[in-house]
Amino acid sequence: MIKRAGYSGALIAGFFSVFLLAWRGYAGADADWVFGFLAVFWSLIMMLRLMSLTEPLETRQVSGYLAQKIINSLREKQESTRRMLLEGAFGGSFVLFILAGISFALWQVFCAAFPADAPTLDAFSSTLDAFFGRFPQSSIEASFFNDPRVFEWSQGFLLFLSFCMMAFVLRSHAADSGMTRPALLVLCGYAASGLILCAGLNPSSSVTVDSAGLLGNGAGAMSYLLSTLPADKGLSFFDMLLLESGVVGLSILTFLLFVPLGYIALTAGQRKTDPLVVTCGFIAGTVLIFSVFLEFTPIVCGVMALSSMAVFMAWGASEVPALELDRKRI
Amino acid sequence: MASKTGNKIAFCAFFLATFSCALGLVFCMVKSPQAKSAAYMAAAVEASSLNRSEDAAAAALASVRLNPANHQNWRVLSQMLRASGRAEAAVQAHKIALRLQQGPAAVSPVYAMPAEFRLSQLVEAERKIP
Incomplete structure (x- = not known):
């Protein structure tokens, strides 16, 4: 019962995060706290899950040698199952996922430190500098977090941390096939419906390439890249990544998605995973890939987060059987 | 041996959660x-x-x-x-x-x-x- 409650709680937390992320898109700067809140929220859920996986099991004393031996044997088995679950959820390909995420963060820092197309800003910067030069610089405005670039990067990093923790919690729960199958079906249904909604409605254009300007974030090929995009096109997540992080950042993020999908494919090839899990994993992965190319709006952001949940769950369900767990005892 | 690996993983996981919690708390207070x-x-x-x-x-x-x-x-x-x-x-x-x-x-x-x-x-x- 408690196990089911934990599973349901993790799913509800995931849905709540999806709505919060989408709402944040509409609220803008008034909802700066959302990324911090999500990190705290998921860290608490992760700690609860870790406590349930690491707290010592109580040894029940019974009369009779055989009965005690059976109980001890069951306890040892439960201990080893929990250990394997912890190692499976936080180890294996998850390490690769975290390393790819950290590489992307480092690349973003590099891009922020050495912006490739910074000279293109000079035209207007000189006008602003001339204006601000009239007045003395205030120490309040020179604070570290007052740099929009630093703030955006920090929020992106927090979001990555939240997704890592979400991935751990969902992966550790995914061994319960009785709950994972219906949960995956629901998640895939919502994700696919969201994609159809977003692609079919074709909302009015938000940010165009014209408005995006030419500020490369160290990618070094912005002028070339922009010339390949139509001027009146609304920017997708893919376009924004390309403009901000260039091909290198895009490649790292593609690898980040490849880790779970590749693992699902690998285990499917070895016929170790439930076909339903594989199918749902790939439907969610496909929705995620399609969403990346749609115009970036809060609803698309929500669909992407929802698809990520389904991918994490299918990833966990694919990786845990490889550890040959006794599913009935988890 | 397996227990030591499990402890290390649990430590890393707890560290990640604590670090994220602290960072999240800071960012709940920082305004853009x-x-x-x-x-x-x-x-x-x-x-x-x-x-x-x-x-x-x-x-x-x-x-x-x-x-x-x-x-x-x-x-x-x-x-x-x-x-x-x-x-x-x-x-x-x-x-x-x-x-x-x-x-x-x-x-x-x-x-x-x-x-x-x-x-x-x-x-x-x-x-x-x-």
Whole structure:
């Protein structure tokens, strides 16, 4: 019962995060706290899950040698199952996922430190500098977090941390096939419906390439890249990544998605995973890939987060059987 | 051996959760430059209504420094500077406001605009005005 409650709680937390992320898109700067809140929220859920996986099991004393031996044997088995679950959820390909995420963060820092197309800003910067030069610089405005670039990067990093923790919690729960199958079906249904909604409605254009300007974030090929995009096109997540992080950042993020999908494919090839899990994993992965190319709006952001949940769950369900767990005892 | 590996993994997982929790708590309290800019602008309007024109101009200036892409802030700054007797700076601020207003900033929704894009609108505004 408690196990089911934990599973349901993790799913509800995931849905709540999806709505919060989408709402944040509409609220803008008034909802700066959302990324911090999500990190705290998921860290608490992760700690609860870790406590349930690491707290010592109580040894029940019974009369009779055989009965005690059976109980001890069951306890040892439960201990080893929990250990394997912890190692499976936080180890294996998850390490690769975290390393790819950290590489992307480092690349973003590099891009922020050495912006490739910074000279293109000079035209207007000189006008602003001339204006601000009239007045003395205030120490309040020179604070570290007052740099929009630093703030955006920090929020992106927090979001990555939240997704890592979400991935751990969902992966550790995914061994319960009785709950994972219906949960995956629901998640895939919502994700696919969201994609159809977003692609079919074709909302009015938000940010165009014209408005995006030419500020490369160290990618070094912005002028070339922009010339390949139509001027009146609304920017997708893919376009924004390309403009901000260039091909290198895009490649790292593609690898980040490849880790779970590749693992699902690998285990499917070895016929170790439930076909339903594989199918749902790939439907969610496909929705995620399609969403990346749609115009970036809060609803698309929500669909992407929802698809990520389904991918994490299918990833966990694919990786845990490889550890040959006794599913009935988890 | 297996137990030691499990302990190490549990330690790493707890570390990740604690680190994220601490970082998240910090970021729950930190405001973005855009939000700070809006707060400074509110302070400027408040000071202006109390006839403290120097304070109002200083707050409006802090606001545009934090979010220079917002043409409305520049417009308010121009008024505040004029009220505090700095006519030349007020004219320059008004020109910048006009340039930004003719750019795409006014029509772009907030959600699809990372900070770099907001800043890059300044370049676009510069290009469109000969």
